[in-house]
Amino acid sequence: MGHRDIPVLETERLILRGPEPGDYPNFKATFASYRSRFMGGPLNAYETWMLYAAEIGHWEIRGFGMWMIHSRETDATLGMAGGWFPPKWPEREIAWFIWPEVTGRGYALEATHAARRYFYQKAGWETAVSYLDPKDLDSIRLAERLGATKDKDAPSVDGNDVVYRHPSPARLRDGQLRDGIEMEIRSYCDPLFKPKGYAID
Numbered sequence: 358m359g360h361r362d363i364p365v366l367e368t369e370r371l372i373l374r375g376p377e378p379g380d381y382p383n384f385k386a387t388f389a390s391y392r393s394r395f396m397g398g399p400l401n402a403y404e405t406w407m408l409y410a411a412e413i414g415h416w417e418i419r420g421f422g423m424w425m426i427h428s429r430e431t432d433a434t435l436g437m438a439g440g441w442f443p444p445k446w447p448e449r450e451i452a453w454f455i456w457p458e459v460t461g462r463g464y465a466l467e468a469t470h471a472a473r474r475y476f477y478q479k480a481g482w483e484t485a486v487s488y489l490d491p492k493d494l495d496s497i498r499l500a501e502r503l504g505a506t507k508d509k510d511a512p513s514v515d516g517n518d519v520v521y522r523h524p525s526p527a528r529l530r531d532g533q534l535r536d537g538i539e540m541e542i543r544s545y546c547d548p549l550f551k552p553k554g555y556a557i558d
Contacts, residue, residue, distance in 0.1 A: 363416055364479070366424060366471045369546045373424035373438065373468060376412050380425045383434050384409050387456050415441070421480060423452065426468045435459050438468035440476060440485075447512040451476070451485045451523060453499070463545030465499055470538055473503070477526040484525060486511060488518040497521070502541065504534045 363375030376384075388405045400408065415422035423439035436455035442448075451473055453465045476482040487505060489496050500521040508522035529535045 363422075363424075364475065366475055367429070368467050368471050369542075370429055371435070371464065371468055371471070372427045372429050372432075373471060374427060375416060376409070376423065376425045376437070380434050381406075381409055383456055384412075384437070387436075387454065411443070412437070415443075421449075421476070424468070424472060426455075426464060435464050436468070438465065439472045446488070446514060448484070448486050449476075449482065451487050453496075463542060466502060466538070467542045467545065469499070469503060470542065473523060474529075477529065482526070485523045487521045487523070488514050489521060490517070491519045503538060504529070 366373040385402070385405045388400045388408065389402075412423050419440070419442055421440040421442075423437040423441060425437055426435040427433065428435055434456070436453065436459070438453040439451070441450045441452045451469060453469045453472075455465050473485065476485065486508065487496075487500050489500060491497075497519070500523075504524040505521040508520045511520040511522060513520055524534060
C-alpha cells in the first residue's frame, strides 16, 4: 500500500487522513510536552522527528497505521488514532492521542471507534489490544468506554504496561455495545445535549 492509498475515514465531526509532512508541528508540540509522559515523552526534537517519520513509514511497511484526526469544520489537526505494530509489540494495537488544547471533547472516542470499525470490517482484524501505562487513567477510562477490558493473560510490551483487549468484531456487531458507544459520541456532537460528567480523552 503506497502512502497515497491510505483510506480516508469520515465521522460526523472528524476526517481521518494519513499523516502528512504539514501536520508535523502539532505532533512535535505534543510530544515535547508533559502530555506525552505516558507515550515515552517528552521527546527532544530529533526523537520527535524520528517518531513522526515512523508514523508515516508504518503505513508503507505494515499496510495500516495511525490516521491524523482533522476537524471537519476547520480542517485543523486534533490528534492521531489508528493501528500500531512496531517490531517488539506482541499484537496489533489500537492507539490514540489528542493534542492537549482540544482534550475533553470526545474526539478520541469518535476517532478511535471509526478506526477500529475500519480494521474490523475492512482489514479483517479479529482482535486488537491497547498497551496503556497503568498510571494513565484517562486512557484506561477511554479504553473501557470503547468496551475494552483488562487482559491479564496477554503479554505486555515491556512489563510496565497494562493490556486492554478490545471487544471482538462479533461482539460489536450485536448492537448493544456499539449503540452505547455511538450514543455517547452523539452526545458530544449535539451541542444541545451535554454528556454526564467530564469527557475524558
